[in-house]
Amino acid sequence: MKGRGEDEMQLETFFPYRLAIAAEAFSRNLVAVYGQTYGLSREEWRLLFLLQGAGQVTSLDLSRRTTLDKVQVSRAAQRLEEKALITREVSVGDRRLKDYTITPAGRALFAEAFAAVEARAGDILGRMKDRDRQALERGLAALVAAVAEAAPDGLRLPEA
Numbered sequence: 001m002k003g004r005g006e007d008e009m010q011l012e013t014f015f016p017y018r019l020a021i022a023a024e025a026f027s028r029n030l031v032a033v034y035g036q037t038y039g040l041s042r043e044e045w046r047l048l049f050l051l052q053g054a055g056q057v058t059s060l061d062l063s064r065r066t067t068l069d070k071v072q073v074s075r076a077a078q079r080l081e082e083k084a085l086i087t088r089e090v091s092v093g094d095r096r097l098k099d100y101t102i103t104p105a106g107r108a109l110f111a112e113a114f115a116a117v118e119a120r121a122g123d124i125l126g127r128m129k130d131r132d133r134q135a136l137e138r139g140l141a142a143l144v145a146a147v148a149e150a151a152p153d154g155l156r157l158p159e160a
Helices: 015-034 042-053 059-065 072-082 106-126 130-150
Strands: 056-058 085-088 098-102
Touching: 015 042, 015 106, 042 059, 042 072, 042 085, 042 098, 042 106, 056 059, 059 072, 059 098, 072 085, 072 098, 098 106
Parallel strands: none
Antiparallel strands: 056 098, 085 098
16 A cells, blocks of 8 residues: 655645635635525525626526526526515517516615625635735636636636
């Protein structure tokens, strides 16, 4: 059996693993706010986040702008509609699509939840030194650009 030498792969030092672990831990801290306090799933949160500033958005656009597939969008939208936070209608322009709109109740809930989520994120990021946070911002921007440049067409990041 091989020992733990320097040339051996170590999961804890593998960058993609470390990035995924950090992102998941950060995300779980935010889920604790919008999930436990406001009763929203990650998918529901993402849809509300996109709809709150967009007015009306089609199901296709929601899929393109998130990491969610069409089924996840549809299920999350159904739950949001049942909670009266959004409305869904068949698109006039393309009957295969649905048009989604946030309701006044959805806007109010999102505004309250966003303030709490932003405070939690700020608390976490505020524990970093300014130079480290600025380096993280630059590093994330560089990573996003590199992924966009290197990724095959089917593996692109969600549209902004």
